[in-house]
Amino acid sequence: MALTLLLLVPLVAAIVLLAMPAAAALDRVISLGASVVTAALGIFVVWAGDSVDVPWIRSLGIRWHFAVDGISAALVLLTVLLVVGVVLHALAGPTPSGGSRSTYLGAIMLVETGALATFLARDAILFFIAFEVVLVPMWLLIRRFGDDHVADETRADAAGRFVLFTVFGSTLMLIGILLLVSHQGTSDLEALARMHGAGLSHSLEVAIAAILLTGLAVKVPLWPLHTWLPSAHTIAPTAGSVLLAAVLLKMGTYGIVRLAVAAVPEGVIALSPILAVLGAVGVIWGGLACLVERDLKRLIAYSSVAHMGFIAIALASGSHTGLQAALFANIAHGIVSALLFFLVGDLKEQWGSADLSTPRVALRDRAPRFGVAFVFGLAAALGLPGLVSFWGEFLSLYAAWSPAEGVNVGVLRGTVVVGAIGLALAAAYSLRVARILWAGEGAPETAGEVTPAGAREAASEVVVDERGIRWGVVLVLIAVMVTLGVLPHLLLTISEMDAAALLTGVTR
Template identity: 40%
Template sequence: MTEFFNDWGITALVFLPLVGALLMMLVPAKDEELHKTIALGTTVITGVLGGFMLWDFWGMGKANWSTLQYVQDRTWIDVINARYFVGIDGISAPLIALTLLVVPLVLIYSWNHIPNPGNAKMFLILILVLHTGMLGSFVAQDLVLFFVFFEVVLLPMYFMIGVWGGEQRLYAAIKFFLFTLFGSALMLVSFLALYWVTGGTTFSIPGLADQVAAGDIALGTQVAIFGGMFLGFGIKVPMFPFHTWLPDAHTQAPTQGSVILAAVLLKLGTYGFVRIAIPILPEAAVEWAPWIGLLAVIGIIYGALGCLAQTDMKRLIAFSSVAHMGYVMLGIATLTPFGINAAIFGMVAHGLITGMLFFIAGSVKDRFHTLEIKRLGGLLVQAPKMGWILGFCTMASLGLPGLAGFWGEFPAILAAYSPAEGISTTLFRVYMVIAALGTVLAAGYLLWLLQRTAFGTPSEEFADDPEIVDMHASEWIAWLPLLVLIVFFGFLPGIIFDLTDGTVVDRLGSLVAEGSP
């Protein structure tokens, strides 16, 4: 088995969903049940395969987690030294696990929730293509390969928003596309610039990191290259002030799109910082850190204030994403292993919790046909189980200790107390205080949301609506794993911290050696 994992594991993992998509193309569109079965079957097989691989990875023990495992390094485009170079290490493992979990759940949820205007075949094919793109981005260790997968993710999402989205879908889809395209164009220029300043011999991420460390590239050049990557990844995260596409995209996207967007796509941006920008250009990262930290805390406060002003439930959750990703970015900006571990935990936690919140928003919309907060109310009366789940998720989202959200935020704030060497400690302590204030605002807007939607009595227009029922079976199946994991990681956060820590220390390289213990 290990032999198979070593030779073909990752390739099979990444391209299995694509095989499923090809299979579905051969089936006529009328046969919706079959399409759903194939799509779900493919992702479950992918999930099981991935599960075995990650279990095997786990079994290798702490000492081996920081080295790339199951590496495949094959010739791809010889002349430019771009290679098919993939592998899994402690940083990518949790995010791969998250992807492998969320996509099947989304498909289960889709079983009786295909959004208007129907066409299950195309919808599910797009999700499978998205799956390949996301997995590919998390395993790629070559910049050209990463870029290709990073862009593959863009296309299905564009169509999901544009075809199956809400009323403003055209605007939201094009905005999402152009923002991201702009970012990735600059990112590509940065990748190419990096390739040439290091002598044009490799695109591999570890290779480039070694070359930059060994070479004497002017700091100004490094800072400029980092800037291009910053734009590419920062738009995807999204950081203030590039976040404006996010509320539109989230609000207009179908439930499934919102969940995948929140749970996985946003992580591609933060993952890019942790995997590519910082390990390759640590010196430039130190120069940029104060600015990243500043934008992160602005994001925290701005996102929270934005939430307080929203009248639409989905838009409110979208703005809360801006705030939460602010914590993740603050953790990254400290450039300490502690902060970056917290950031990775934050990514997973945000994926689970916000994914859940978007699921709930979708189900509420299905029943009430509106997400306008002031028309809702009394969810606990009409659909008590769903009401309690909403309550649970808001608690998790505001960072209640004992649930996963806490371990994303609290260590990130703590890490800001002592950032890596070369970064102003005073400045980051100020950021720390502001970020801590942000948690109060978070509690405010989340509890207020819960109060307005779940408490009280149902409004007159929905009081006797027969469509408003409690949980469906497909909702239970799709949501339960997420809910369980939110509690599980709340009590045992060490699992993820253990997994990531060694790799993070290793990848930060010089930053750790100079800085804190």
């Protein structure tokens, strides 16, 4: 019952909010109440290990099967708790132009419904359906509630690119799922994990793995299938950027683990050199783009490409440590990216843009809480020890240096060297942004061109510091970031047993 309610509460809230008149005043109570109740149910479901398994489409053998395990537990918690923060943040400020507040909040709740169903689904067809539920509400957030400082055509282009890329990836994923289900005779993900590729020829397993990995790589996204992400992040409102980075991207990496690694392991091992190389190129590509990017939201989007590259390297190692590293890095990136997008969104509301080439006031002087929070977020983004991102990146490179049997050691160790260079690039672009925001300096390309009048204008710019509910959301994210950085075992122990079982095909 608890798991059913976990999916039903945000779905009903989304339907009510989307159908509500624009002037209705109950949208605050409904959205906040539904998100808090969903969070409580999510915590209970993870603690109790709840599940539901009943026939759904009997003629096709598809079951209404949802369950939580160590692989999905942290993602469920991240989703339900983060949505509470997103709703609180949205209610504490102005609603982006483009529609009513109830529509905006309804889209957020519908994204939560689809994400939770994806992380909990234990049937491959059900997984695909849940995966697609988030497409329309996220398109709505980008298209209708996107940045009103840009032309309508720009919003339409970003939303359209998001839809076209993700539908292309979903089509490939569906083809891979249908091939897998038709040859194995079941769509039950637990049964497919137990089969562990048994009964499939090597060439067929590699082909299925290639199709699944390509389709899911669009959602992750991995280089060179990442080109939809920067524009989507730049145009999306704060809630859209946070959910896109912290939740939707995780659906792609989770799908690789649940569908490809569990069901066609030999195919993944055969393709692991390609997966690792693409991840390594993404690390360097994202880092170099961040070094020259002037738009702060696009910069964080490119940094996400780099962080997803580390997860790809970890998964390519094929080892238990690599899988643990990927799962940890997934959550770490969700926390850090959410913090940064919350902060950038708040600053963009005041500045009207996130252009780093425009001279700004020093946050350390005018808005110290903003400044300190940015320093924490950027320090985590560069993988500073003691913060949450360090463990995901360190364990990813450690796993790639000693990959599982059958994995090309030379290629994986080469990606470790590339990944280390990527860490240096991360330090460079994080310190560049910290200098601009914390110290109030112009970007290197334009700092020497700032006129005295421009400097006086920047110095007189008013910035209202973080406070109230929004500051509370930021503080919670910083606390979680530090806690998991100091005590990583709190997260690693959740997935340890189920990660080992998934790699061996012995379900618990």
